[in-house]
Amino acid sequence: MNTEVTIAGVTFKNPVMTASGTFGSGMEYSDFVDLNRLGAVVTKGVANVPWPGNPVPRVTEVYGGMLNAIGLQNPGVEVFVERDLAFLADYDTKVIVNVCGKSVEDYLEVVERLSDEKVDMLEINVSCPNVKEGAIAFGQNKDALYDITSKIKAKAKQPIIMKLSPNVTSISEMAKAAEAAGADAISLINTITGMKIDIYKRQFALANKTGGMSGPAIKPVAVRMVYEASHAVNIPVIGMGGIQNAVDAIEFIMAGATAVAVGAMNFHDPYTTVKVVEGIEEYMTKYGVEEINDIRGIV
């Protein structure tokens, strides 16, 4: 049985990754999860300078998942390199760094700072719905997406994954724009913009008013978008959105994803990623699947 997958020349021992922002850089989880079992750790978004994030409350539960409006709080790339990358260097897993910024220059600064560090791939977040400048502004307009992708590709030493927003009319058009601009892969979906109102406080549940919806309830939307995007482009697709178990992960792979990421479910059960790895192996044994790649896009 072979669970290896390759994306832009980088080989992952299995297709299971952590979704950015739901696993830190693995430090908090490493007491529970053997990080060596994961295909990759995808870190929380990192910017050129520290960001404080949004005012609280910035997470709230909803039926089938959660809303968050963290606002990309992060310590900045310098602390990240010294602390988080140093920590991850001890593990036998691939490292994908999620990058955020308010301007193209911000993104380029992070990408250049990471160019000689032990980072396997960069995931460029152009799809966070919770910050006022940058981020999603690049991910909702195909010309802006093309522009930022080509500029980052020209500077990046590592292969780049463009993380796409579901908050668009045509995911296929956005996927094609990223591919045309030189992206090595795409990942989707980021969270879907939502809102919750506390009727007793007569107030929004989140200080930011809106937040990004994640968790099991968004999975059918995510599977549909991964299917559409993977049929629109020839570059690999990393699928995510509501994955709870191996059945969900295999669904994404059959829709066309080369790899998958587990997000909000890490909060519910910190062992989810490893359970997904084991569940995929069990499925392959039981149903005689020799190569994980043999079931990719099979529907």
Ligand SMILES: Cc1cc2nc3c(=O)[nH]c(=O)nc-3n(C[C@H](O)[C@H](O)[C@H](O)COP(=O)(O)O)c2cc1C
């Ligand atoms: C609390 C929280 C923080 C997140 N932070 C980031 C982030 O920094 N960068 C990013 O690209 N996506 C971020 N995401 C989006 C997830 O990586 C993922 O795309 C999304 O939650 C859908 O997957 P899920 O339903 O499995 O959580 C965040 C999601 C949550 C719930």
